[in-house]
Amino acid sequence: MALKLADFKTDVHNDWCPGCGDFGIVNALQMALAEMGIERDKATIFSGIGCSGKTSHFINTYGVHTLHGRVLTFAQGGKLANPDMTVVAVGGDGDGLGIGAGHFVAAGRRNIDMTYIIFDNGVYGLTKGQASPTLKLGEQTKSLPSPNTNSNVNPIGLAVASGFTFVARGYSYDVRHLKDLIIKAVKHKGLSFLDVLQPCPTYNDVNTRDWYAGVDLAKESMERHSRIYKLEDTKFDPTVNYAGEVEVNEKLSQALVKSLEWGDKIPIGVFYQNELVSPFSTRLTDKIPNYLENPPAKQVISDAGLPNTDISKILDSLKV
């Protein structure tokens, strides 16, 4: 029986603010799961803490709502032990790029085959709107007593520099485009990262839905000028096709340069993709040949209540 969008919805009451950008992301994720036909019990959504952390409760797959900043650690452990599962980790920008930034960088180095989606809204919503790591220097959102005194983290640039092998950005009000990006990210062999621009209607009164739509620009030119444009509509080619150093460096640099574009024009779409980097599972099978057929979660460890592991060779080597 084909899976429907409704199969991936739970009846948990969604208490996000009306108009919240998070709704678009959850819808896109549910649509993507349905479209890919991933069975409910073969996927796990791991989530961090904050508004976005509740995501796992709204999706009818296995859901693990973890700790602030630590979502990637739980997700990687789960995927390593049971590599047959589809794993998607989600969390806010404060969660992933503030308190969890160390894990973000380390995850890139491992390149475990899973997807990480950051709900990027520039504020800590659930604690009433403090500045988050992606808010620009000098910007003053509603709750800030004074303009932001920190520079922002560049999520795309950091992901590219850390070794993520699929790096993309979506916009939460372009649900279909986001759904397609999620499918690409999940299907990518390696660690994929999606930075999703997601207006917080309650606390971020700078980067609003209207701002992204370019309503302010429209006043000047008498027509709407959306700030958002799609990379795939340009000649931008994010994919590494050969493992050569020159091409890799070129694709990495253009992704970094593109990620710095902000203001009147904001690109979304795939910035970088390289499937020639070995996923972590390959690095494991190089030393443990049957890792994928017999991963930790599938191993039989006992026989009638007694251990079946034979350590007699080791014990013999210790005998005096």
Place this chain on the structure above:
Amino acid sequence: MNTDFTWLIGGPQGSGVESGANIFSKVCSQMGYQVFGKREFYSNIKGEHSYFTVRISDEKIHSNVNDVNLMVSFDAETIFRHFDEISSDGGIIYDSELENIDTDKVRTLDKPFKDRLHKLLESKNKPFTIAGVLELAKENGVKIFPVSFKKLLETLSEEVENPRLRGLVRMYNVIGVSLSLGLIKMPSDSLVNSIDEIFSKKPQIAEINQQAASFSYNYASKNFENFNHVLSGIEKQSDTILVQGHFGCSLGKMVCGCRFQSYYPITPASDESVYLESNEILEIENGRPGSTIVVQTEDEISAIGMMIGSALTGTRSSTSTSGPGFALMTEALGWAGINEVAVVITLYQRSGPSTGLPTRHGQDDLLFTVFAGCGDFPKIVYASGDIEESFYDTGNCFNYADKYQVPVIHMMDKFLSSSVVTCKKFNPKKISIDRGKLLDKVEGEYKRFELTDDGISPRAKLGMDNGVFWNTGDESDEYGHITEDPQVRISMMDKRMSRLDLALETIPENEQAVPFEIHDYTIISWGSTKGPILDAQAMLKKEGIDIGFVQIKLLHPFPTEYVKSLLKDAKVLIDIEANHSGQLGKIFKQNITREIDYHILKYTGRGMTSTELYDSLKRIVENKASKREILSHGA
């Protein structure tokens, strides 16, 4: 006890003190002796003083003693620091080239030590040199065996016509060991074999070391005379193994089916993880090979997060750490508690607070561990007393985790981790595997946190058919979805916390606490103090002084009723621990509402010896002790 002999080797870190001691321990154990060895070292890679004390006996021993019977040294610092530990019937083998070195030439001698040494030498009218301290030792009856390590190598190099041997300083350790074995007349066949084994991956190095070993051994047999100790070997006991400190837990983990271990490097815990990775492919009876996935993470927070993620898939999962790393893990520990995740954290304590004495021993983390994490949640804290025990305890800890669906903290320490001992060969078939209510399949509607009569819900695993569930660090309903309902909160809290009572009711008493006789004077203690206590107890018994001892292994939930019943006839209670505040004593008082009469405490970072415990216990029995006996032996 016919043989009770202690040997000490010292030298700068990186000079092969440890491999020297390993060769010595191997040879002695192969000659049938029981071995108890312990390594002391600075937080340093090269140059600071490290030493290894190996005690050997014809009977089972559990600790070091104060007196050293033979010391071998190829550097000056070892002599300055240890000359006064040599017994009056003992000896010192040393490099005669060092005689004129004075304390100022040894840059690694720190000022407080130097001041104490100078004061002593001044009072005895001796110069501040190696010759000076050796004179003092001689006056105390110690025999001195000088030998020029340099000339020894020169002669050897001529004899075997290998000029490369001249000045090969890194063979000083093997020379020292071989001189020692020659002096005590230990048969030399096992010496060559042991060197072979230790350098098995480097045959060329093995060969020159064997040459140096035979040569030095013969040199000592020929030239050294009149030493009181001769150890010619005894009958070997079958099924004896020589193990290092972490072997109990690492082999225990392999056997009991731990298939995922995440860790961040920290002394003295990392050896276990490195060993697990070195043996990552596992032989399985009648099955395809298994494996342990060992992941070195970016920090301890990630280590515990990954472990929990893995455990949610039904995999037996673990991490190993020490105090500072465990401190970082406490938030996630609470998450494992509220989500009823079965995990085992092996906690090799060292001496804190903060970085403290990072390579030294301590049992300072008991209170912290029992109370670790914010909020009320159930956990089990369990402590092993020696390496052999830790093998079987590892199996028990994983069973507790699975049966009660709680995080278990298995406490070890630096005393255990840097010991090398002989013990009875581990028997894997004495470990059972009980996964509790872990499900093989799910039928019908599934609720991960279903309220049940015994407070334990059937447990599905991430990725299994029809088992979809949710976890959250928030309070949750039976499905695992967030709730703030006051009535659900009561039922969930009560359900989780009921595991503590269930654990006390169902964990067998002999796993909770172990009585080693009960007398008027009875010791309570936990962890690695067990060894020195057992030996001190035996020493006193020989003099007709009976002291009881209760080793408490289950530290949380505290086995109040059982311990109370064990101690009902004890009149004077003595708490022995390697920390400042007597942390077990505090837990004991809180649960049993009975006063501790004496504390014997040590917090120098060095392990307790049975000698110093014997002294303090005797003072207690003779009513000459202070309420807090503070021990300080050891350089």
